Amino acid sequence: MKTIETDVVVIGGGATGAGILRDCALRGIKAILVERDDIANGTTGRNHGLLHSGARYAVTDSHSAKECIKENRILKNIASHCVEKTDGLFLTLPEDDYSFQQTFIQACAEAGIETENLTRNQALKLEPNANPEMLGAVRVPDGTLDPFRLTSANILDAVEHGAKLMNYTRVTSLVIEQGEVRGVNCLDMKTGQPVTLRSRQVVNAAGIWGQQIAEYADLSIKMFPAKGSLLIMDYRINSMVLNRCRKPADADILVPGDTISLIGTTSRKVPYEDIDNIKVDSDEIDILIREGEKLAPILGQSRVLRAYCGVRPLISVDGDESGRNISRGIVIRNHAETDSLPGLVTVAGGKLMTYRLMAEMTTDVVSKNLELKTCCTTAETKLPGASPSKKTAATSISVPINASARYRHGERADQFLKDDALSKAVICECEMITRGEIEYAIEQLNAHSLVDLRRRTRLGMGPCQGEVCACRAADVLQTTLKKQGRETNIAEDLNEFLQSRWKGVLPVLWGDALREADFTYWTYQGLLGASSLEAFSRTKINPDTVSPKISLETEV
Amino acid sequence: MSVNLALLDTTFDMCIKCTVCTTKCPVAEIQPDYPGPKQSGPDGERWRMKGEDFYDEALKYCTNCKRCEVACPSGVEIGSIIQKAKARSGRHKPKIRDYILSHTDLMGKVATPVAPIVNMVTKIKPVRVLMDKILDIDGRPSLPTYSWQTFRQWFKKEAPDQSVFKRQITFYHGCYINSNDTTVGKDLVSVLNAMNIGVQLLKKEKCCGVPLIANGFMDKAQSNAKLNTEQFREALEGDSECVISTSSSCSMTIRDEYHSLLEVDNRELVNRIFFFNTFLVKEFEKGNLPDMKPVNIKIAYHSPCHLIRVGGVVFTLEILRRIPGVELHMLDQRCCGQAGTYGFKKENYDTSQAIGAPIFDQIDSINPDYVVTDCEACKMQVESSTNYKVLHPLSVLARALGVSK
Structure with missing residues (x-):
């Protein structure tokens, strides 16, 4: 059987896994990422692609809001080609409580998120397709974030620093020797050949599927999957991110992503055993269009290109299996400390927006376990593609x-x-x-x-x-x-x-x-x-x- | 980077990417730098909504012939999308040359009083070399000549008394008939009089706007559209049955584009604005068919793009079919390449000639007595590029009625 030696194996090719692979590579740690399908195929590629300013969480979760605005500024620098600085508007519609706007602005200020209070006319001038019946709007530094290119750029940088990507490689079990995790057994999904990766640390960054990886070590990590559905419009019906100025609810974010616009999301609990077979329900589509039209009435007249859904990897903390103690924050478990199982680290929760921070925190734990003292540089080092071009395009290219x-x-x-x-x-x-x-x-x-x-x-x-x-x-x-x-x-x-x-x-x-x-x-x-x-x-x-x-x- | 999305027309959303438009585009066929109407129109619009950085300079190659719109099975007004995108981009700052070529009514006003001089001067080689060098008006095509007496002056002084006729229509003559070649206008008056219909002119009229649209003078085109539409309204509220135009491009513009492109609401009038051919065929059908003598000529008929766009070719053919002694040869329905002012421009002349070449060859092989077409720009192109004289269908009809001017 083919065996490869390395320092760290990262399981999962989402943004977090890719971020950890890069972080390891930049710290000089030899690492291999295994992904059963392709990069960004799970939850990473199935969301809004929203570069949060943190404003959405400012009122309900100030910790997340602060994390978001910090990462927002970092990503605008290190991943400028994956980000578009569109800014966002939080609209107050006649059916919304206007007094929430002041609470919102106050909470943003506390989280360090800059806001600008706009009249209806000012907002319509910036975003003519926004609902003209709005009472007012607040401008925030939201933007767009392309999850595919972000993941790809992280992998590319990691590979250029000596790391390796093995996509279409499924982990079938963990290599556990003398009470320590020492690698993973895998199957090459294209050839059907088994392969063993031996390593000093294994990072479980498989998101919602991390529960299954943990089960290979007889550990219990309880995930509470929540499905979110979105619609893609044919073209950019808005040029700024549109949100409702109220507590987060269904279908209240409209994001102009690349050449299209996205409306989402719904949120529905699904049983864990169904996570690989979720579908967009027709009533979700109705909700998305109905609520989307409230943000931008043109949505109702535009072609819908596709519908899709993803699963939020919500995790219960402290082994609570009832689902009462669900965290939307970042959860990192160094199993050497929590379960006396050295060699395995699990990262879960969080959001696309904080993928880099999650990767930093995880790689810090991995480094400590490897007794290394190298520092994280991912907050300052630009990703491939984010530097200014040295060349001008050939003149014959349109x-x-x-x-x-x-x-x-x-x-x-x-x-x-x-x-x-x-x-x-x-x-x-x-x-x-x-x-x-x-x-x-x-x-x-x-x-x-x-x-x-x-x-x-x-x-x-x-x-x-x-x-x-x-x-x-x-x-x-x-x-x-x-x-x-x-x-x-x-x-x-x-x-x-x-x-x-x-x-x-x-x-x-x-x-x-x-x-x-x-x-x-x-x-x-x-x-x-x-x-x-x-x-x-x-x-x-x-x-x-x-x-x-x-x-x-x-x-x- | 940001784009005022509210200003954009979103009919491009109906495009199903079948690409039939590009297969019918005369420019894409011969100009490799032009990506064709699909990419320039509906595809490009999605990018232009993202930001101005994605604007493609190659849109300048579009002649606005509208063959793409004819081909489109989804009702996307591709040509108009491209014209609007060009205007919105502000990238094609009109040159002095474009001003001269597109302000056809103003140029007529300036040139007609000194027409013999203008006509002589624009034929002098060194002058054309200078125009080519300084103005980028290509030295090769013949430029339109001007008439000493405008059509309006003729109509006022020399046209027969029109008040003797019970039925009245209003004639929108356009710039070419007024300033360049008054023949077709005079023939229209003769033909309609022979059918017992009187002709009136509008109190005033401006250029329909078609050259202004193509050269990026959208505001001017819109103000002309407003003035003309007001004039049409006034005429139609009076004793005129309808407004008639004899130019296929003017007619498409004043009837269809005022509303769809220039945002001048003329919807309540459009059913009473006709191209001459539909009006005449209706009259013929109703029995108002004057006696015709055989004309005994061999003609090659060229279908103008804008007449194809409005579905009007069949009516001209119906008129020609009724004229005894006409040996009618249909030329392939290809663009002649002139596209109004396009073919006069130095940067387009070669493209324009390459587009028209198959038509010119076909005319040569038919060797007709005359080429017949409904469009003055096509007429100029064919006369400049071949040795054949071009007649308007009305002039053929006038000959058959024995009232030819």
Whole structure:
């Protein structure tokens, strides 16, 4: 059996796991990250992509609010290419209690979050699509945060500092010797080959799935999964983050993420055994549209591209199994101290916004366990892509291609924005992704499949949901992998990609989205003859038979 | 970076990315720097909503021929989206050249009193070289000549008394007929008089706005639209049955674009604004069909883009079909490349000629007596690029009625 030696194994390729991998690498600790699917495929990739200012938590949870504003300022610096400084508005609508606004402003001030109180007209000038019936608004330094690129940039930096990513590698058990965790046994999901990673520390950063990892060591970590559903609109219906100025509730955040807007979320408890099979319910869609229209009335007239949901990894503290003592804060358990099981550290709770802080706190514990004295530098060290570009784009590259590539990859876009006709050919027209960018994602960012490419580039995330780009990208993927001596069943991959797109469209199948889906169906099944391929004929277009290896509902 | 989203039209949301528009775009076919209407229109709009940094300079290549809108199965007004995006971007600061080319009514006013001089001067090689160098007006195409007497002056002094007719219509003549070539206007008066219909002019009229829109003078186009629409309203409240135009682009603009692009509400009037061809075919159908003599000519008919856009080609063909002695050859429905003022511009001339080349070749192979088309810009392009003379369908009809001017 293949065995690899390292210092630290990190389980889970979400933002937190990626952040820990990077933190270890920057401290000179040898580390490997194992992820059963692909990076940012779990809760990380299934939220708003909101760069919280902390204002949302200011009234109810000042500790979280303070953490958020601190990380907000850090991320604007170290991850500038994953962040857009849109600012946000907290709207008071006629149905809301206007006096809450003063409480809110006061709480923000206490947490160190700057606010600006705006009249209705001032707010409408800044955000013309906001509900004109608002009584007033408060401006806060909210923004947007792209979870896929954030995770990818953390991995990229870690790899460039000697760490290793093993995606599509599932942990099957922990290696426990003489009462100490000394590594993990894994299965390569692509080849079916077992592999053992031996290490001095194992970090369980598997989020909601961390409960299962803990069970491998007969430990009890009780998670209380709560499902949150969101809708993606076809385009940016708002240019600032819109919130309601009231206590947090369902469907009261509208975020302009990249080329689209997102409305969310709902919150519903789900049984732990269902976490891999959650679905967006139709009444949730109704709530999201109804409440979303209150923030921006145009939402009701715009095309909904997709619906998706994720699971919040809420954890009970102090072994409380009743769920009364649930924390939304960061929970780190050094099992050497809490369970007399050295070698294992679990991190849970928290939020995307505080991924870096969680990684810092976890790596501090790991460092201590390894008896190292190196310090964390992730709050100051810019991620790859966040530095200013040294080059100017080739003159023959069009403005939107250049600008969108730089928006996604920062200065790293220099590596693929080239003058030759082949590399600047546009593959995904909705999201302006060139062949060069796709090759870069395969060669530099560990993309193995079309779905992986989507997370690293936004391939297929626009209005056509893969209709135009999927077959083109499949060709580029196959050609590039072949150059690296890697084989792939491209028909199966294409099918999986289209099915994953279809899955998110299905719950919102009306109007133009329906016409689009129908057209895609005709294009692939009819025109391109996909129905004659074995990979496609096995899958019927039926939501119940959609079974990509990823078992959660749908991704962003 | 931030964009005033409320100002944006969101019909692009209906695009299903079928890309039929781009396959029908005459510019995308020959100009590799133009990404075509899908990417410039609905795709680009999503990016432009994100921020001005994503604005593509290549939008300047769009001729606003609107073939994309004809092709679109989803009702997206792609050409208008592109024109509005260009205007909103403020990136295409109109040059003096664009002012001269687009302010057709003003130029007519200045040039007609000294028309022989202007016409002579614009034919002198060194002058054209200077215009090419200084103004970026390409030295190769023939520029429109000006008429010594405007159509309005002719109408006032020399047109027969129109008050003898019981039925009255109002003629929106537009700039070209007034200042450049008055023939079609005179032919319209003759033809309608032969059908016992009197012609009136508006008290005043301004350029319909089509060249202003294409050159980025949106405010001016809008103020013209307001003035013209007020004039139409006044005429239609009087004894005029309807307003008629003989230019396919003017007619599309005054009827459709005032509302959809320039935000001037003319919806209550649009059912009484006609292109000449629909009006005539309706009259013919009602039996108001004057006697025609055979004209015995071979013609090649070219369909103007904006007439295709409003679905009007069939009516012109119906008129030509009724004229005895016409040997009608249909040219392929391709753009001639002129697109109003586009083909006069130095940076576009080669593109313009390349777009039109298949049409010019086809005309050569048919070798007609005349090319016939409803659009003055197409006429200028064909006459400048081939050895054939171009007639308006009304002039063919006038010949058949024996009332030709």
